[in-house]
Amino acid sequence: MSKPIQIRRREFLKFSLKAGSTAVALGAIPITLLAQDDKVAEDEALSQAMGYVLDATKTDTAKFPKRAGDAGANQFCYNCALYAGEESAEFAPCSIFQNRLVAGKGWCNAWVAKS
Ligand code: SF4
Incomplete structure (x- = not known):
């Protein structure tokens, strides 16, 4: 039986912020690249x-x-x-x-x- 993973609130918030900013950054890049190459x-x-x-x-x-x-x-x-x-x-x-x-x-x- 596996143990439940416990994540502290502060760690969860840090992870969420990093994931969110990465998603925003990745979302902006393809638009520019597509526009140049399409x-x-x-x-x-x-x-x-x-x-x-x-x-x-x-x-x-x-x-x-x-x-x-x-x-x-x-x-x-x-x-x-x-x-x-x-x-x-x-x-x-x-x-x-x-x-x-x-x-x-x-x-x-x-x-x-x-x-
Ligand atoms: S491809 Fe045709 S419709 Fe488009 S800008 Fe050129 S002339 Fe105009």
């Missing part, structure tokens, strides 16, 4: 469907005529209303891709002018 790739199914490219100048304008012509040539992720970052940011979240990172110089068929 870049949308061109070969993903949604990218293919939306015509997303890392370099907007490489858009297949025969397939996605929205980016053809002079008006289309000025469309980039960085000046799209859905680009959640500074225009100078190399990558920023986009709501079309569940807030994963898209390239500032990229483009997709959901491009909408900033108002």
